[in-house]
Amino acid sequence: MLSSLTSASGQRTYDHAIREFVAWYCSEPRLAFNRTVVLQYRIHLEQRLYAPATINLRLAAVRRIAYEAADDAGLLSPELAAGIRRVKGVRRLGVRLGNWLTPEQGRRLLEHPRSATPREARDHAMLAMLIGCGLRRGELLTLTIESVQQREEHWVIADLVGKGGHVRTVPIPSWVKLAVDAWTKAAGITEGRVFRAVKNAGRVWGDGMSPKVLSRAISRRAE
Numbered sequence: 001m002l003s004s005l006t007s008a009s010g011q012r013t014y015d016h017a018i019r020e021f022v023a024w025y026c027s028e029p030r031l032a033f034n035r036t037v038v039l040q041y042r043i044h045l046e047q048r049l050y051a052p053a054t055i056n057l058r059l060a061a062v063r064r065i066a067y068e069a070a071d072d073a074g075l076l077s078p079e080l081a082a083g084i085r086r087v088k089g090v091r092r093l094g095v096r097l098g099n100w101l102t103p104e105q106g107r108r109l110l111e112h113p114r115s116a117t118p119r120e121a122r123d124h125a126m127l128a129m130l131i132g133c134g135l136r137r138g139e140l141l142t143l144t145i146e147s148v149q150q151r152e153e154h155w156v157i158a159d160l161v162g163k164g165g166h167v168r169t170v171p172i173p174s175w176v177k178l179a180v181d182a183w184t185k186a187a188g189i190t191e192g193r194v195f196r197a198v199k200n201a202g203r204v205w206g207d208g209m210s211p212k213v214l215s216r217a218i219s220r221r222a223e
Contacts, residue, residue, distance in 0.1 A: 001068040006161050009138040009211070017061035033069075033076065035083035038062055042087065056089035063087070106131045109221060118186045119198040123217045125176075125183035126195055130218075132176035136162065137211060143194045145184070148172065 002011045024041060031037055045055045063085045070081035110127055129135050139162055149158045155172040187204040197209045
């Protein structure tokens with residue numbers, strides 16, 4: 001089931017959700033994998049006072065298991081799978097608060113003094129992409145040189161596969177393209193992943209970077 005997900009972050013999230021469900025399922029004798037059991041699991045999650053978004057994500061992973069078990073593996077009857085997929089999530093009331101950047105905060109973050117090192121050029125380009133193009137973390141980490149294309153005299157990220165496998169084309173503002181070009185020129189990157197790890201000596205290595213490296217880079221810029 002995990003291999004059917006295109007996003008690495010989605011795979012990690014669903015893997016955790018599935019392991020949590022299996023641990024609960026095996027904690028005591030249960031009925032067969034059916035709608036009643038999934039309803040019991042939803043009640044269990046609500047009793048643990050999880051946020052509605054967390055509960056709905058866990059249930060989405062369980063529904064995906066049922067779909068794959070019935071559709072591809074033939075391990076579950078279509079009737080049982082349909083019953084599981086009819087289990088509704090928890091209603092989300094109101095608007096969940098978050099720590100959002102204002103336009104002025106984003107501008108100050110991008111204008112943060114920086115040296116001309118490859119690492120600083122990379123961090124600035126990543127921030128420009130996140131703020132200017134609205135990319136998710138997983139989308140930024142998997143971005144390739146080949147996907148940055150010119151369409152009708154405008155630069156875009158073509159056929160970007162995002163959350164849930166949705167494909168879209170994202171316009172790239174000119175100031176973002178300049179930041180990315182400065183990084184790729186300094187790093188000598190002409191193909192493959194756009195953003196990669198940088199050693200302390202300034203040497204670019206590997207064919208990508210981990211979410212942890214990205215988080216550290218953003219934290220450095222925010223200090």
